[in-house]
Amino acid sequence: DTGVSQDPRHKITKRGQNVTFRCDPISEHNRLYWYRQTLGQGPEFLTYFQNEAQLEKSRLLSDRFSAERPKGSFSTLEIQRTEQGDSAMYLCASSPRGAPGAQYFGPGTRLLVL
């Protein structure tokens, strides 16, 4: 049973560039979540999908951020015109039907914006 995978694991970019991250959830998990974690803090909720529908977005998700989950499988998170404040660990999690609070996290993508 493979867990949640994320790609890339690390990304260094220059301010103003666009970046895209991918998340592959545990198969058959219908819910997929994106969180962001900065140093010394717990993860913070960004957005959530149930199957292919994006049902909620946090106010942390500015209009430079967009997320998709085509066909209810993998998901992508894109950040346009990156800023230094976007530097963080971006975490993806998925949860099964019947236990939506039990979210299983991937290894994360560490973003550094120079």
Add this chain to the structure above:
Amino acid sequence: TQLLEQSPQFLSIQEGENLTVYCNSSSVFSSLQWYRQEPGEGPVLLVTVVTGGEVKKLKRLTFQFGDARKDSSLHITAAQPGDTGLYLCAGAGGGSNYKLTFGKGTLLTVNP
């Protein structure tokens, strides 16, 4: 806004000692999760508790959910160096979202 406060923030103990980590909130959660996180990695789910007053044991770890489903504790018996890590509690809201609200974590160091 739901907030979770964890205490202590840092804990350094010797191998073999017992410890308890607390997670408190003024909000009611539909479920409470505990995770352990290693540096540079994602959080690993340890347990989910759902029912008020519920107690779950996982080897040397004992998890308790408060009767009012607002607080939780994690007790580790005879800590080992392999228990070192950041322990995070996370409450799930109700409705149809179940997004997690995390505490800041307890950084545990177990010295050999």
